[in-house]
Amino acid sequence: MYGLRKICNSKHNNSKTQKEQEGSMIRAKVCAAAISLTFSAGLNAPIHAAAALQEAPQAAVETTDAVTDYDVIYAPAMRAPEATRAVLTEIAATSEQQVAVGDYGVIVTRQLGTDEWQQAEVPSSIFLTSVDFADAKLGWAVGHHGVILQTQDGGRTWQPQLDGFEYIDLQVAHYEQRVAQLEEQLANAEDMDPVEREDLEFALDDALFKYDSAQIALEEGPTKPFLDVLALSPQEIFVTGAYGAFLHSTDGGESWSIIDHLVDNIDGFHLNAIQAHGDYVYMVGESGLLFRSSDRGVSWETLDSPYYGSFFGVHIDQQERLWIYGLRGNIFVSEDQGDSFTQLSLEDPVNINNAIDAPNGGLYFVGNAGVVAYLSDSGELTEKTHDSGAVLTDLVINADGSLTLVGQRGILTMPSSALAEKE
Numbered sequence: 001m002y003g004l005r006k007i008c009n010s011k012h013n014n015s016k017t018q019k020e021q022e023g024s025m026i027r028a029k030v031c032a033a034a035i036s037l038t039f040s041a042g043l044n045a046p047i048h049a050a051a052a053l054q055e056a057p058q059a060a061v062e063t064t065d066a067v068t069d070y071d072v073i074y075a076p077a078m079r080a081p082e083a084t085r086a087v088l089t090e091i092a093a094t095s096e097q098q099v100a101v102g103d104y105g106v107i108v109t110r111q112l113g114t115d116e117w118q119q120a121e122v123p124s125s126i127f128l129t130s131v132d133f134a135d136a137k138l139g140w141a142v143g144h145h146g147v148i149l150q151t152q153d154g155g156r157t158w159q160p161q162l163d164g165f166e167y168i169d170l171q172v173a174h175y176e177q178r179v180a181q182l183e184e185q186l187a188n189a190e191d192m193d194p195v196e197r198e199d200l201e202f203a204l205d206d207a208l209f210k211y212d213s214a215q216i217a218l219e220e221g222p223t224k225p226f227l228d229v230l231a232l233s234p235q236e237i238f239v240t241g242a243y244g245a246f247l248h249s250t251d252g253g254e255s256w257s258i259i260d261h262l263v264d265n266i267d268g269f270h271l272n273a274i275q276a277h278g279d280y281v282y283m284v285g286e287s288g289l290l291f292r293s294s295d296r297g298v299s300w301e302t303l304d305s306p307y308y309g310s311f312f313g314v315h316i317d318q319q320e321r322l323w324i325y326g327l328r329g330n331i332f333v334s335e336d337q338g339d340s341f342t343q344l345s346l347e348d349p350v351n352i353n354n355a356i357d358a359p360n361g362g363l364y365f366v367g368n369a370g371v372v373a374y375l376s377d378s379g380e381l382t383e384k385t386h387d388s389g390a391v392l393t394d395l396v397i398n399a400d401g402s403l404t405l406v407g408q409r410g411i412l413t414m415p416s417s418a419l420a421e422k423e
């Protein structure tokens with residue numbers, strides 16, 4: 001049986017010291033699932049992948065010095081005979097196919113019931129971090145340099161919907177408007193409660209800071225990677241990212257709104273993952289950030305966090321339990337929509353990057369150092385290491401019960417029976 005202990009929740013604490021101790025993690029998929037990437041020298045805030053992947057295979061996708069700086073935003077992903085060996089960060093399964101995304105704009109697809117992977121036509125060479133589908137045909141992928149892509153044919157071809165320069169323009173317009181609105185509210189706040197007035201002044205200071213940052217970005221270029229995408233429906237999509245980036249679309253990605261003011265993230269910590277079940281939407285991030293919406297993202301509340309390190313993922317299982325997980329093998333489960341948590345203890349304290357429901361009940365988890373764990377409905381935990389020993393960032397389950405894994409070594413497989421074998 002796995003070890004459980006009840007967590008005494010305490011007030012959320014955005015501790016800079018804790019941030020420094022844990023490291024400024026972008027996400028397991030970026031900070032622990034990519035070859036070391038450095039933005040161009042002219043950027044204000046370079047982002048590096050974890051050293052864990054510095055030995056990742058380099059031959060899967062050839063690169064050229066001709067594609068540099070922001071050219072990767074508009075340079076189509078190059079065709080690669082071994083694209084399935086590229087660093088891949090996330091994989092999605094629909095009723096018709098599996099779609100995996102990763103480095104150099106690589107997207108590969110496989111029709112269910114077949115073994116052959118096909119590389120998609122992608123109009124960008126940026127590092128892709130996440131993919132999600134509203135149905136079998138319509139999906140979105142997001143990544144570095146503020147890029148959002150859409151597919152309407154199940155992942156075979158992709159079209160750009162937003163890039164980092166357009167995102168900067170969006171930020172400038174949004175924060176300019178927000179500053180004007182807050183200034184007007186303050187000007188008409190003579191009889192306002194002092195506490196409310198102080199909150200309003202604080203919000204104005206934050207909006208002014210973000211407006212100034214957006215103005216600087218106009219000169220320096222995009223520096224904010226997107227880290228996760230959630231398609232609630234063919235029309236409604238959420239995108240989260242580094243430095244508190246939070247976007248929303250209600251028209252299938254034709255237009256985007258910045259909604260970072262809806263969550264209490266004054267320090268601009270990374271928003272690493274977002275997931276939904278029914279009317280509830282949950283979002284986790286750096287320094288223990290944990291947010292909940294009970295109205296499909298219209299309003300948000302900050303939950304007391306059971307841990308102040310980085311969370312890399314969130315999952316709602318078949319029993320409607322909420323799972324959050326991340327740095328140093330920390331996994332927590334809630335049976336009351338995040339009001340309280342119980343901790344699950346793994347044998348190996350490695351970063352846990354993703355989770356998925358098992359077809360016969362229970363859950364699978366994947367993480368760094370090739371860790372694959374199965375938690376049964378009865379609470380029995382089986383932990384194995386994939387033969388590759390590679391960082392694993394996501395997984396899907398095939399019809400025969402086997403696992404398709406993605407991460408540092410591209411596409412990998414693992415029979416479900418492997419988790420039942422004795423060491």
